[in-house]
Amino acid sequence: MTMLINIAYLISISCFILGLKFLSSPRTARRGNMLSAFAMFIAVVVTLFDRQIVDYTYILAGIVIGGTIGVAAAKKIRMNDMPQMVAIFNAFGGGASSLVVLAQFIHHPEMAELNTGFTIPAALFIGTMTFTGSIAAFTKLQELVKSAPILFPAQKIINFLLHLGIVICAVLFITQPGESSFFYLLVILLLSAVIGITLVLPIGGADMPVIIALLNSYSGLAAAASGFVINNYVLIVSGALVGASGLILTNKMCRAMNRSLFNVLFGAVGQDIDTGSQTGQRNVIRYTPMDAAMILENARSVIVVPGYGLAVAQAQYAMHDTVELLRKRGTEIDYAIHPVAGRMPGHMNVLLAEANVPYDYLKDMEEINEDFKNTDVVLVVGANDVINPAARGNGNPLAGMPILNADQARSIIIIKRSLSPGFAKVENELFYEKKTMMVFGDAKEMLLKIVANLKTDS
Amino acid sequence: MTGVLIVSIYIFVLSIFVGFELITRVPPLLHTPLMSGANAVSGITLVGALIVAGTGASWLGTLLGCVAIIFATINVVGGFLVTDRMLEMFKKEDKKT
Numbered sequence: 434m435t436m437l438i439n440i441a442y443l444i445s446i447s448c449f450i451l452g453l454k455f456l457s458s459p460r461t462a463r464r465g466n467m468l469s470a471f472a473m474f475i476a477v478v479v480t481l482f483d484r485q486i487v488d489y490t491y492i493l494a495g496i497v498i499g500g501t502i503g504v505a506a507a508k509k510i511r512m513n514d515m516p517q518m519v520a521i522f523n524a525f526g527g528g529a530s531s532l533v534v535l536a537q538f539i540h541h542p543e544m545a546e547l548n549t550g551f552t553i554p555a556a557l558f559i560g561t562m563t564f565t566g567s568i569a570a571f572t573k574l575q576e577l578v579k580s581a582p583i584l585f586p587a588q589k590i591i592n593f594l595l596h597l598g599i600v601i602c603a604v605l606f607i608t609q610p611g612e613s614s615f616f617y618l619l620v621i622l623l624l625s626a627v628i629g630i631t632l633v634l635p636i637g638g639a640d641m642p643v644i645i646a647l648l649n650s651y652s653g654l655a656a657a658a659s660g661f662v663i664n665n666y667v668l669i670v671s672g673a674l675v676g677a678s679g680l681i682l683t684n685k686m687c688r689a690m691n692r693s694l695f696n697v698l699f700g701a702v703g704q705d706i707d708t709g710s711q712t713g714q715r716n717v718i719r720y721t722p723m724d725a726a727m728i729l730e731n732a733r734s735v736i737v738v739p740g741y742g743l744a745v746a747q748a749q750y751a752m753h754d755t756v757e758l759l760r761k762r763g764t765e766i767d768y769a770i771h772p773v774a775g776r777m778p779g780h781m782n783v784l785l786a787e788a789n790v791p792y793d794y795l796k797d798m799e800e801i802n803e804d805f806k807n808t809d810v811v812l813v814v815g816a817n818d819v820i821n822p823a824a825r826g827n828g829n830p831l832a833g834m835p836i837l838n839a840d841q842a843r844s845i846i847i848i849k850r851s852l853s854p855g856f857a858k859v860e861n862e863l864f865y866e867k868k869t870m871m872v873f874g875d876a877k878e879m880l881l882k883i884v885a886n887l888k889t890d891s
Numbered sequence: 892m893t894g895v896l897i898v899s900i901y902i903f904v905l906s907i908f909v910g911f912e913l914i915t916r917v918p919p920l921l922h923t924p925l926m927s928g929a930n931a932v933s934g935i936t937l938v939g940a941l942i943v944a945g946t947g948a949s950w951l952g953t954l955l956g957c958v959a960i961i962f963a964t965i966n967v968v969g970g971f972l973v974t975d976r977m978l979e980m981f982k983k984e985d986k987k988t
Contacts, residue, residue, distance in 0.1 A: 539952035
């Protein structure tokens with residue numbers, strides 16, 4: 434029986450790997466996801482035949498309760514809120530891993546004396562930190578606490594001491610097994626929980642994509658770590674795959690902002706401080722949606738730069754209508770998507786796909802950045818930092834961040850509520866340029882007016 | 892026991908490499924579904940939860956295991972469903988007008 438179980442696990446692992454492979458193309462991605470779900474199904478069913486399992490009552494109850502909540506959540510969630518959803522699911526994954534470790538130790542306290550004993554504190558640490566960190570990220574994304582960095586004094590020293598405390602308890606746990614083993618684990622649990630929170634609170638709103646990717650990676654590592662504790666290869670392999678995927682995304686997000694991970698975690702960019710920028714009265718010329726529609730009508734090539742403001746205003750559909758009307762007139766038009774547009778990696782693509790924008794119109798920054806200089810009009814909706822030319826300079830929080838070359842186009846239309854700076858709190862010189870037309874107002878309202886104008890003229 | 896641990900570490904390290912190879916190729920277009928899909932996969936800890944909840948060696952362990960099952964199932968079921976919902980929306984331009 435053990436043999437059969439192991440073979441089934443191997444099939445499950447293979448399906449996970451293939452599922453991930455299929456995720457690399459939009460044509461096969463859906464199949465890939467289903468394959469992963471199938472792999473999970475095999476792993477779960479096979480595990481039920483494990484000879485260690487004697488009682489199925491709680492198992493069934495747990496699956497029914499969890500499954501119902503999972504289905505309800507997945508059906509109800511709005512695409513805007515995907516980052517929160519991933520954060521809270523992450524929390525559940527990490528929390529489950531740390532509970533598994535704890536329960537395993539309670540069942541088999543003798544484990545502490547084996548030379549694999551060190552995997553217990555390690556797995557408990559990662560799982561618990563993922564749990565509280567993800568919950569902290571969730572509260573920030575949901576704006577239950579303010580999204581700007583929350584700083585506390587001596588952040589680095591406190592973090593160091595917390596980690597030190599965990600190491601000491603882990604060493605005690607391994608070297609002195611016995612009565613107090615469980616106590617050491619509880620202290621590790623507590624300290625890890627605090628670390629998760631202190632890790633996430635100082636992270637600013639703009640850096641959320643990085644931290645979500647990082648927590649995603651942790652949740653995988655937590656699963657792998659609990660795999661070490663209960664000695665199960667499916668957990669180790671799948672956990673490692675997720676860990677690797679999260680790390681790659683973390684790295685990509687950091688590069689998209691030209692920041693190191695260390696800087697994201699401890700830099701606290703985007704605080705509510707006055708950067709002392711020139712806030713003197715400067716004039717910009719206000720244009721109406723009618724002006725914008727006229728410019729768009731006469732353009733031969735247009736690139737749309739959507740930002741998170743577009744999604745906040747729920748303007749994706751109006752955006753899509755605008756683009757379609759122009760396309761019907763023969764205008765060359767595409768979307769340019771910055772890697773950190775939205776609040777999690779790739780978020781903007783999902784938001785536009787929801788509004789029925791075909792994915793072949795969505796171009797990555799690398800793909801489209803050279804085209805700006807040959808483009809008549811760039812239409813920027815609800816984006817700011819990702820087109821701020823200050824990023825090419827030095828000595829400001831944006832310096833070095835790769836940006837979309839919107840400023841190279843012949844003219845620029847920016848739909849925005851106000852002149853206020855973006856997350857990075859750096860003023861955008863582009864707003865004041867001669868070739869820039871500022872259209873102030875709610876993105877949806879303004880786009881609907883543009884659509885109306887385009888319709889009457891055609 | 893050490894032998895088993897070494898094998899586990901081998902498998903872990905090699906899987907990390909496989910993961911890197913597979914995921915580097917995923918285009919930015921699909922990063923969000925990749926993340927929520929990977930997130931669902933990390934719910935694999937459900938397998939561990941099933942074992943600890945079913946062993947029945949101590950009531951506290953069983954209770955924790957049961958909570959772990961609830962958590963992990965939410966993660967797995969919700970994760971896969973929401974990923975599917977997202978991927979369903981990704982469509983190619985169907986007709987040239």
